[in-house]
Amino acid sequence: MLILWALNERACRFGELRRLVPGVTEKVLASHLRELEVDGIVHREAYDEVPPHVEYSLTSLGFSLNEALAPLGAWGREHILGNVEDAHHAPH
Template structure:
């Protein structure tokens, strides 16, 4: 599937990268799929406390369009759908690692820690 450009032209690589991770949940979806592997919709939603069903559906569709997430539909009753990272999604997740580490250091520096579901920089609970 070809990646879609929702906007453009881009001014630099950061601009193009931010286009595909824009929104509160996309980077967290990447981390969840990276840390937990292939997931069904309900499993993803449980792993992302606070995300609405509508927002998760929207972001998963956009991420599939951008070639970051693979959606596998199994023809069985009841229907089964699983989501996993594509190679392109894995490479974006790898690129975000440094940003997550920077964010963790910032949280500590400004004293804004809260109890997270998992540490986005390390992927550990």
């Protein structure tokens, strides 16, 4: 989901995506991007330049998936993040 949310606003290069998705390794990010591309959710655009330039963006299917995931993200922000913060401040 973090990859989809990172691509929701605009196309990104691989390195930028890696910075936007905390804790992801290059190997895992590349694997997930390949899977999302095969599934028709992400579009990979390779530009014929030196040095090579590749951008990833959401397809219309990817944007519709983000719309479907938005309520889940809102629920997570409301419940999980608040509960995690409460747990960190609770006496042990």
